[in-house]
Amino acid sequence: MSRKEKFAEIALTVVGLTSxxxxxxxxxxxxxxGSPALAHVGLGRFVGGTRWSPGKGQFGILPMIxxxxxxxxxxxxxxxxxxxxxxxYLSEFAPRKTAAVLKPLVEIxxxxxxxxxxxxxxxxxxxxxxDHLGGPGFSVLASAIVLGVMILPTMVxxxxxxxxxxxxxYREGMLAVGANQWQTVTxxxxxxxxxxxxxxxxxxxxxxxxxTMAVIMVAGNATIIPVSFLxxxxxxxxxxxxxxxxxxGLHRQALFATGIVxxxxxxxxxxxxxxxxxxx
Amino acid sequence: xxxxxxEAGGAVKxxxxxxxxxxxxxxxxxxxxxxxxxxxITAIIGPSGCGKSTFLRSINRMxxxxxxxxxxxxxxxxxxxxxxxxxxxxxxxxxxxxxxxRPVAFPLSIYDNVACAPRVQGITKKSxxxxxxxxxxxxxxxxxDVKDDLRKPAGGLSLGNQQKLCIARxxxxxxxxxxxxxxxxxxxxxxxxxxxxLMWELRENYCLVIVTxxxxxxxxxxxxxxxxxxxxxxxxGHTRQVFTNPRDPRTERYVTGKLx
Ligand SMILES: Nc1ncnc2c1ncn2[C@@H]1O[C@H](COP(=O)(O)OP(=O)(O)O)[C@@H](O)[C@H]1O
Ligand SMILES: [Mg+2]
Numbered sequence: 359m360s361r362k363e364k365f366a367e368i369a370l371t372v373v374g375l376t377s378x379x380x381x382x383x384x385x386x387x388x389x390x391x392g393s394p395a396l397a398h399v400g401l402g403r404f405v406g407g408t409r410w411s412p413g414k415g416q417f418g419i420l421p422m423i424x425x426x427x428x429x430x431x432x433x434x435x436x437x438x439x440x441x442x443x444x445x446x447y448l449s450e451f452a453p454r455k456t457a458a459v460l461k462p463l464v465e466i467x468x469x470x471x472x473x474x475x476x477x478x479x480x481x482x483x484x485x486x487x488x489d490h491l492g493g494p495g496f497s498v499l500a501s502a503i504v505l506g507v508m509i510l511p512t513m514v515x516x517x518x519x520x521x522x523x524x525x526x527x528y529r530e531g532m533l534a535v536g537a538n539q540w541q542t543v544t545x546x547x548x549x550x551x552x553x554x555x556x557x558x559x560x561x562x563x564x565x566x567x568x569x570t571m572a573v574i575m576v577a578g579n580a581t582i583i584p585v586s587f588l589x590x591x592x593x594x595x596x597x598x599x600x601x602x603x604x605x606x607g608l609h610r611q612a613l614f615a616t617g618i619v620x621x622x623x624x625x626x627x628x629x630x631x632x633x634x635x636x637x638x
Numbered sequence: 639x640x641x642x643x644x645e646a647g648g649a650v651k652x653x654x655x656x657x658x659x660x661x662x663x664x665x666x667x668x669x670x671x672x673x674x675x676x677x678x679i680t681a682i683i684g685p686s687g688c689g690k691s692t693f694l695r696s697i698n699r700m701x702x703x704x705x706x707x708x709x710x711x712x713x714x715x716x717x718x719x720x721x722x723x724x725x726x727x728x729x730x731x732x733x734x735x736x737x738x739x740r741p742v743a744f745p746l747s748i749y750d751n752v753a754c755a756p757r758v759q760g761i762t763k764k765s766x767x768x769x770x771x772x773x774x775x776x777x778x779x780x781x782x783d784v785k786d787d788l789r790k791p792a793g794g795l796s797l798g799n800q801q802k803l804c805i806a807r808x809x810x811x812x813x814x815x816x817x818x819x820x821x822x823x824x825x826x827x828x829x830x831x832x833x834x835x836l837m838w839e840l841r842e843n844y845c846l847v848i849v850t851x852x853x854x855x856x857x858x859x860x861x862x863x864x865x866x867x868x869x870x871x872x873x874x875g876h877t878r879q880v881f882t883n884p885r886d887p888r889t890e891r892y893v894t895g896k897l898x
Contacts, residue, residue, distance in 0.1 A: 534735070536728035538728065
């Protein structure tokens, strides 16, 4: 091995180890800051408690856990079908030139700051919901719609790549037995692209769970367990972002503990999703 | 056309009349006249790029998928020009099946690899599909090998068996005609021989047209041979005659290996 190569190898190893080390440090820090609150409040009362009012020493984050779940699920419900449909259109039905223009446009969505999505949600979607469906407008539904749009770039571009990676001979083979384009897509192309499409769904889910700014602006952030899609909600990430600026003492530790719960939930979701893909 | 129809095999199933095909400005087929009789195997031979695949794919209109393709002249099947606007493509492709160069085993179960074809024709009843799958797999001699593994992915089969699976798919819709484009080119010699045996059995019931660049295969496994050069048919006749007593000097040079 030449000295140049040796140097490159060492440099890359250092860079790689650094990113792993940073990640480990972050995890360590969150656990170190948050675990005293978990010990003080008790894991059961922290995760299962329904009241969050730090002023009175009540630290129950169940409303936020349920809120995060509803908002994420709602975002997937709106964003996944829309994104998959868009990817299918671009990959299977649109003329090549149309796809070449539209796909970068969808990907530009990813570059728009989330506060802009939040702002549009706040000024357009929230009033629409309030006027036509009732309730305060700030709601699970508003968050689901805003997040649904925000996960589109991930969903579209990864599913599109998965669909494009399906060998052309599969399409030809199916057309050769008389299938029309739609039958070809449903019977061969989609099954062949399924692992990639599921991966797109998982990454979208990660994006939806983690997104904070836009959600804060349209969710209403009440610390109640939502019972309808028109109720306001607060998510785990919002809880941290909203209060970290002024929290001290146990309150501050409880916010780090919220981070621990978020971390565990995201990890569990990833493991579950991967197991699900492999089991297919 | 020379004295092809009506000797070995049955009545003419497919007939090309002055058929031409253009890829944009490039004319790939320059007015082909050919007849393919029932219950026989016709081999299409010729050097690479002479238009064999193009012609074969024209017979079930697979070239429609390619942008910029224009055709003229006729290909007659069932008393109709298949390029007539009234012809239903789903129907046409169920009557004229196609097998590709590399086996196209879909990433589905063995069962679904066959059943997808009748499903396209609107057959959804499970008992009926079961029957079709069994009949088709028996038809290609694969049933005994796979009957316990119908739910397993087709990708686990050997290449030779994958190709048989594709033929099973092609015959599952009860076609008249089966088109095969160099179906053995991805197979080893043993699998190739088994495929030829299978074709010889299928010959009892179908009109088979096979593209091959393997001279031995054409000479031992076909009734008729059609020799193409630069988008034209140079010679078509009984296989023995084309190989032993060709009418055209270019055919002679090709079958004796002096023209590639
Ligand atoms: N999709 C296409 N677009 C343009 N030209 C093509 C296309 N497919 C084939 N051709 C041309 O048509 C001619 C015949 O090709 P093909 O039918 O594949 O030949 P063969 O199967 O005999 O090797 C070749 O010159 C080839 O370059
Ligand atoms: Mg070819």
